[in-house]
Amino acid sequence: MKTCLVVDDSRVVRKVARKILEELSFACDEAEDGRQAMEACVRRMPDLILLDWNMPVMNGIEFLRSLRQMEGGDVPRVVFCTTENDLAHIQEALSAGANEYIMKPFDSDIVQSKLAQIGLV
Amino acid sequence: MKTEDFDLFQSVLKQRSGLVLTRDKAYLLESRLTPVARRWNMKDLGELAGAIRSRRDERLLRDVTEAMTTNESSFFRDGKPFELFRQVVLPTFLKAREDTRRIRIWSAACSTGQEPYSLAMILHEEQAKLAGWSVEIVGTDLSTEVLDRARAGVYSQFEVQRGLPITHLVKYFRQQGDRWEIIPEIRRMVTYREFNLLNDLGTLGTFDVVFCRNVLIYFDQPTKTRVLEAIGRIMPPDGVLVLGGAETVLGITDRFKPMDNHRGLYQLTTAPRPQGLAVKAAG
Numbered sequence: 001m002k003t004c005l006v007v008d009d010s011r012v013v014r015k016v017a018r019k020i021l022e023e024l025s026f027a028c029d030e031a032e033d034g035r036q037a038m039e040a041c042v043r044r045m046p047d048l049i050l051l052d053w054n055m056p057v058m059n060g061i062e063f064l065r066s067l068r069q070m071e072g073g074d075v076p077r078v079v080f081c082t083t084e085n086d087l088a089h090i091q092e093a094l095s096a097g098a099n100e101y102i103m104k105p106f107d108s109d110i111v112q113s114k115l116a117q118i119g120l121v
Numbered sequence: 122m123k124t125e126d127f128d129l130f131q132s133v134l135k136q137r138s139g140l141v142l143t144r145d146k147a148y149l150l151e152s153r154l155t156p157v158a159r160r161w162n163m164k165d166l167g168e169l170a171g172a173i174r175s176r177r178d179e180r181l182l183r184d185v186t187e188a189m190t191t192n193e194s195s196f197f198r199d200g201k202p203f204e205l206f207r208q209v210v211l212p213t214f215l216k217a218r219e220d221t222r223r224i225r226i227w228s229a230a231c232s233t234g235q236e237p238y239s240l241a242m243i244l245h246e247e248q249a250k251l252a253g254w255s256v257e258i259v260g261t262d263l264s265t266e267v268l269d270r271a272r273a274g275v276y277s278q279f280e281v282q283r284g285l286p287i288t289h290l291v292k293y294f295r296q297q298g299d300r301w302e303i304i305p306e307i308r309r310m311v312t313y314r315e316f317n318l319l320n321d322l323g324t325l326g327t328f329d330v331v332f333c334r335n336v337l338i339y340f341d342q343p344t345k346t347r348v349l350e351a352i353g354r355i356m357p358p359d360g361v362l363v364l365g366g367a368e369t370v371l372g373i374t375d376r377f378k379p380m381d382n383h384r385g386l387y388q389l390t391t392a393p394r395p396q397g398l399a400v401k402a403a404g
């Protein structure tokens with residue numbers, strides 16, 4: 001079973017995302033911010049990280065940059081999932097090593113389509 | 122709804138767009154034609170039917186027909202056919218048309234443009250191989266409303282997140298608030314034209330590649346046969362037809378046969394033409 005880490009400071013978003021991903025047969029873990037996500041990745045690299053941008057403690061882009069420098073940190077596919085929906089943010093995310101980008105609001109169609117783009121469904 | 126009104130709408134739609142409406146879909150008439158009735162200051166479908174009966178107003182009939190079409194589409198819909206276009210179809214024609222350096226592609230029910238623009242983006246990605254070539258993409262649809270949207274090339278945030286890789290969004294679109302506009306370079310690669318598939322296809326010229334996806338599903342079998350065979354007549358012997366996921370030629374016409382190992386792609390057969398002319402097509 002493929003594994004996914006859902007990183008978002010909103011419990012509601014985590015819950016919605018988790019439900020969609022579980023329906024797509026992912027085993028999900030959750031983190032509330034970038035630091036918690038780092039800790040989770042140190043324990044075990046997931047196949048997929050669904051990543052919010054704005055979070056307290058360590059935001060999404062900082063997390064992604066650190067992740068890509070960790071040993072094995074190039075393995076997880078990272079999909080941003082954020083209300084930052086302008087071209088500048090998207091470009092910044094891609095150059096930091098994001099694989100896909102979801103602009104909120106999202107639904108299961110969009111998640112599925114984006115995961116298909118990166119060969120995860 | 123009165124039976125005679127249902128029958129009227131049913132026959133108008135069958136005749137004008139090929140749409141087959143069974144009685145269990147009467148609710149679709151209600152939901153899609155009520156706004157049309159409102160626009161024409163009529164109180165309900167009964168009055169709309171009455172107006173159609175008493176004056177065969179072309180604009181009214183067109184409104185009714187367009188309102189009943191299903192325009193659902195997405196970029197790179199179903200993925201695979203577009204992958205095959207890039208990996209199989211395009212290389213084949215790059216070889217086969219080396220002498221003329223000309224390829225014509227038809228998106229036969231293009232709706233809001235996602236299908237022809239997906240093809241245009243693929244061609245753009247392969248542009249190094251296409252220097253000196255003339256590749257034409259023609260998008261047609263019955264509905265003028267969707268064609269206006271296709272020509273504008275402006276899509277919602279939702280629409281650009283279905284089927285479109287994020288790298289393509291960044292490369293081929295400009296942002297306008299929460300809407301995304303396709304760049305002129307891609308838009309210029311597609312020509313749009315109003316065209317009803319029930320009409321004479323002879324006016325369109327010939328096409329090497331025909332995408333005719335998710336429209337035949339709305340027709341009855343004789344109409345499917347008629348349209349597919351008409352398409353076959355405007356394709357060269359080595360032309361490629363691409364159908365939607367729920368569509369096939371099997372049991373509908375023997376002018377086309379599925380291509381081995383390439384699901385959704387069809388080629389002309391050398392089978393005798395329906396008129397009985399035993400024409401042996403090359404290849």
Ligand SMILES: C[S@@+](CC[C@H](N)C(=O)[O-])C[C@H]1O[C@@H](n2cnc3c(N)ncnc32)[C@H](O)[C@@H]1O
Nearest residue numbers: 138190191194230232263264317318334335336
């Ligand atoms: C579901 S869309 C398909 C769009 C695109 N080909 C795709 O697969 O995503 C069907 C389109 O067929 C058009 N259509 C229906 N009947 C037609 C006809 N008789 N001639 C031309 N277009 C027709 C409708 O207006 C609609 O835009």
